Amino acid sequence: MTTASFPSRTTLTTQDRVVLRAVAQAMFSEDGEVEGERLDAHLHDVDAYISNASGPLRAGLRLALFVVRIAPVLVFFRMRTIDKLPVAERVHVLSRLERSPLAYLSLAFIGWRTVMTFVFYEHPAELAALGYSSERKVYRRRLALVPALATQAAVTVAPEAEESGVRLRDVDSELPPAVVANDTDKVA
Amino acid sequence: MTILRGRELTSPMSTSVDVVVIGSGAGGAVVARELARAGRSVIVLEEGGYHPQEEYAALGPSRVLGMLGREAGLGLAVGLGNTPILSVLAGKCVGGSSVLTGGVCFRIPEEVLHDWSTRLGLEALTPDELDPFFSEIERDISVETVPESMRSRSTELFVEGAASLGVPMKSLRRNTSGCKGASRCNFGCPNRAKMSVDVSMLPDACEHGAVIISDALVERVDVARGAARGVSGRFLDARTGEPGVSFEVRARVVVVACGSLHTPILLKRSGLATSQVGRNLTLHPAFRVGALFDDRIDGWDGAMQSVYSDHFADEGLTLVGMYPMPSVLAAAFPGVGREHRRGVQSAPNLAFFGAMIHDDGGGRVMRWLGREPLVTYRMSARDRHRLWRGVGILGELAFAAGAREVMLPIFGADAITSPAQLRALVSSPPSAKKVECMSFHPLGSARMSADPAHGVVKPSGETWSTRNLFVADGSVLPSSIGVNSQLPVMAMALRIARRIAADFELHGRLAAA
Numbered sequence: 001m002t003t004a005s006f007p008s009r010t011t012l013t014t015q016d017r018v019v020l021r022a023v024a025q026a027m028f029s030e031d032g033e034v035e036g037e038r039l040d041a042h043l044h045d046v047d048a049y050i051s052n053a054s055g056p057l058r059a060g061l062r063l064a065l066f067v068v069r070i071a072p073v074l075v076f077f078r079m080r081t082i083d084k085l086p087v088a089e090r091v092h093v094l095s096r097l098e099r100s101p102l103a104y105l106s107l108a109f110i111g112w113r114t115v116m117t118f119v120f121y122e123h124p125a126e127l128a129a130l131g132y133s134s135e136r137k138v139y140r141r142r143l144a145l146v147p148a149l150a151t152q153a154a155v156t157v158a159p160e161a162e163e164s165g166v167r168l169r170d171v172d173s174e175l176p177p178a179v180v181a182n183d184t185d186k187v188a
Numbered sequence: 189m190t191i192l193r194g195r196e197l198t199s200p201m202s203t204s205v206d207v208v209v210i211g212s213g214a215g216g217a218v219v220a221r222e223l224a225r226a227g228r229s230v231i232v233l234e235e236g237g238y239h240p241q242e243e244y245a246a247l248g249p250s251r252v253l254g255m256l257g258r259e260a261g262l263g264l265a266v267g268l269g270n271t272p273i274l275s276v277l278a279g280k281c282v283g284g285s286s287v288l289t290g291g292v293c294f295r296i297p298e299e300v301l302h303d304w305s306t307r308l309g310l311e312a313l314t315p316d317e318l319d320p321f322f323s324e325i326e327r328d329i330s331v332e333t334v335p336e337s338m339r340s341r342s343t344e345l346f347v348e349g350a351a352s353l354g355v356p357m358k359s360l361r362r363n364t365s366g367c368k369g370a371s372r373c374n375f376g377c378p379n380r381a382k383m384s385v386d387v388s389m390l391p392d393a394c395e396h397g398a399v400i401i402s403d404a405l406v407e408r409v410d411v412a413r414g415a416a417r418g419v420s421g422r423f424l425d426a427r428t429g430e431p432g433v434s435f436e437v438r439a440r441v442v443v444v445a446c447g448s449l450h451t452p453i454l455l456k457r458s459g460l461a462t463s464q465v466g467r468n469l470t471l472h473p474a475f476r477v478g479a480l481f482d483d484r485i486d487g488w489d490g491a492m493q494s495v496y497s498d499h500f501a502d503e504g505l506t507l508v509g510m511y512p513m514p515s516v517l518a519a520a521f522p523g524v525g526r527e528h529r530r531g532v533q534s535a536p537n538l539a540f541f542g543a544m545i546h547d548d549g550g551g552r553v554m555r556w557l558g559r560e561p562l563v564t565y566r567m568s569a570r571d572r573h574r575l576w577r578g579v580g581i582l583g584e585l586a587f588a589a590g591a592r593e594v595m596l597p598i599f600g601a602d603a604i605t606s607p608a609q610l611r612a613l614v615s616s617p618p619s620a621k622k623v624e625c626m627s628f629h630p631l632g633s634a635r636m637s638a639d640p641a642h643g644v645v646k647p648s649g650e651t652w653s654t655r656n657l658f659v660a661d662g663s664v665l666p667s668s669i670g671v672n673s674q675l676p677v678m679a680m681a682l683r684i685a686r687r688i689a690a691d692f693e694l695h696g697r698l699a700a701a
Contacts, residue, residue: 005237005255006429030525045250052254053262056557061262091525098524099600103621107273110599113528114519115262121515121532122248131536132488132514 009051011058017043019069022083023112026090028120038123045119061115067108071097074105189391191238191282194403194423194435201423201435205229206692208419208439210406210454212236213284214674215661215681216445217385217393218325222685224396228692231399231437232390233419235446236280238402241387244287245378249513252375256281257288258449259560265471265551265627271567272575272625274473277374278447282402283386285447286674289628290373290493290510291362291382293331294671295322295679297501308666309638312647321679321686329363329383331675338369340490342539343509345479347495349541349589350507355581357495357509363388363674371488372513385678405431405559409442409458409657415698416442416657440699441656441688445681448630448663452553453561455634455644461653464644468635469551470668471565471627475578476510476542478520478595479586480603484536487511500581504546504574506670507581511540520624522600538595541585543578546670547571553633563630572620579623580614583607597624629673634663649684656695660684 012020024042028034050061072078072085075096082090098113100106120126127133206228209216216232224230237255244252253261258280265274279285296318304310325331336359339347347357362373363383370378380387390400406421418438422431444451452466488511497507512520514535521531548568556562567575579596584607586594593603594610599622604610637643640652643666649658660681662673669676688695 006427008427026525049250049254052260054259054558054560057259094524106599117518118515119250121518122250130514
């Protein structure tokens with residue numbers, strides 16, 4: 001679990017948490033694949049993350065969450081809030097909200113989805129499932145294929161004036177050769 | 189590097205120095221180091237916290253962005269009219285936005301400088317005049333070409349797709365030393381390889397006697413008889429982040445370097461009498477296209493950014509290879525529930541291609557609720573055309589590289605599977621409000637001008653309306669530059685700092701008078 005930079009700051013009310021948990025369940029655990037405890041921890045992390053933002057922005061996020069809460073009313077004219085619907089119906093409602101022709105309505109959900117996925121998918125279990133590792137594999141293999149380059153000493157390309165502007169359209173051949181900097185240890 | 193943490197200070201502070209610098213990002217750090225080296229007593233006041241590289245290197249992206257980013261990385265520019273809502277990333281920490289950039293370094297393109305010197309009358313801003321400043325900064329922050337071996341597979345596909353359409357790509361230059369391809373430059377380099385100013389400039393400034401105070405919110409520049417006399421503000425409370433204990437710093441020279449979003453707010457709050465403050469904001473709207481391939485790509489394996497193309501520079505577009513962290517790209521997938529999960533699971537097969545608009549401007553920074561500004565942006569018709577042209581180019585490159593599906597930056601849109609679909613969409617595009625756009629280079633909101641009617645600061649960086657008050661950050665750049673702005677901001681700040689150092693006695697006499 002994480003904490004905000006300023007520990008006493010929180011943003012989500014109990015009601016907000018109920019709504020957000022319902023959305024998280026629809027987003028990440030439609031088939032019950034994510035445990036309830038992890039969803040609870042996710043809510044805590046989301047709250048800690050957004051609590052770093054300013055008061056007006058947090059108020060805007062809560063307003064957007066209210067829009068998500070009453071999405072069944074807005075998109076299907078059903079007089080129920082999102083947290084009162086079964087998971088499958090929540091998914092249906094949120095999908096319609098995402099595709100709403102009213103940009104600000106869809107952005108209310110997309111904004112929250114962005115925050116939630118950003119926090120959810122940095123969990124080590126999710127990263128591992130994607131095959132993400134902080135260790136560089138392909139780059140490491142590629143270095144092994146170019147031992148001549150890899151044995152060069154660390155080189156900082158001293159910038160020449162004519163190499164430094166963006167418009168280098170006709171001077172490709174003058175670009176400095178590719179060099180490998182400070183990574184000889186990886187090859188070994 | 190010793191930093192005084194304002195959040196730990198419990199009693200009011202009052203002091204006098206030669207120079208007070210507000211902001212410790214790319215501009216402020218350069219000014220602080222330069223004037224400290226020149227023998228001046230310097231205090232740097234930074235609103236954000238101090239997080240040593242060892243600390244942020246160990247944290248996940250959301251924690252880094254939460255602690256080091258302004259508005260936790262959720263800042264927005266509100267689109268007016270047929271304009272996308274742009275997310276605007278800026279730093280709020282010791283080191284500022286330089287800690288959160290990809291490290292890409294360009295000089296200001298010559299045609300932009302030509303425009304400044306001819307159309308805007310800023311005759312001193314020529315390539316020859318600026319060359320020594322660029323060269324010095326490039327050396328100090330270790331600007332180097334990204335080697336081809338550092339390219340991720342995603343970047344290689346970008347290059348292959350471009351080559352098959354006759355679009356040349358070139359290696360980027362970045363301020364790195366010993367990059368290990370962690371592909372998370374914009375969440376703070378975990379390997380201390382990115383030479384952000386907290387690593388490259390501020391330690392040197394401290395060695396020369398500069399004092400850096402974090403968590404120090406400057407509320408106003410104190411002005412008397414037309415000259416800046418110092419600043420006043422409050423330290424932020426450690427638990428709530430709200431302003432608490434007050435401080436006052438008297439100085440002979442005040443340098444504002446809060447970045448394009450906050451410099452105008454501080455200047456307005458300090459009573460700067462010019463209508464130009466906060467206007468003329470440019471954002472370099474950026475967007476990306478996802479390309480799904482049959483083979484696994486693992487695009488995070490390599491440098492986050494390593495190539496670019498200025499082939500379409502005449503059309504106001506720069507193409508840039510990029511790859512976000514998996515947790516960031518997860519947000520790019522449309523859908524809900526199973527559909528979204530399926531999309532995220534395809535992330536290892538996904539490449540990303542990006543582009544940036546050399547925009548006409550149309551942005552404005554205003555004071556409103558709280559301490560953060562209200563940023564609005566009205567995209568010009570020409571930039572909207574560039575936007576869709578850029579989406580079309582990136583989509584064509586993706587299909588040319590062999591992509592099975594292409595995900596366009598349109599909220600809620602399904603992936604497309606053929607160039608024909610792409611062309612149909614670009615020829616009859618949806619509302620720009622539905623486009624996912626980002627900005628990493630807000631510029632120009634306190635721009636430099638040859639006369640007081642058209643800008644906020646003189647070519648020397650001093651404000652037209654207040655003596656001894658200087659601005660040295662991205663806000664002084666008079667227009668959009670079409671390339672990443674970190675190096676230009678630092679070079680301009682160095683130029684301004686040199687002028688301050690050279691004329692310091694004069695400034696001191698004026699302050700005394």
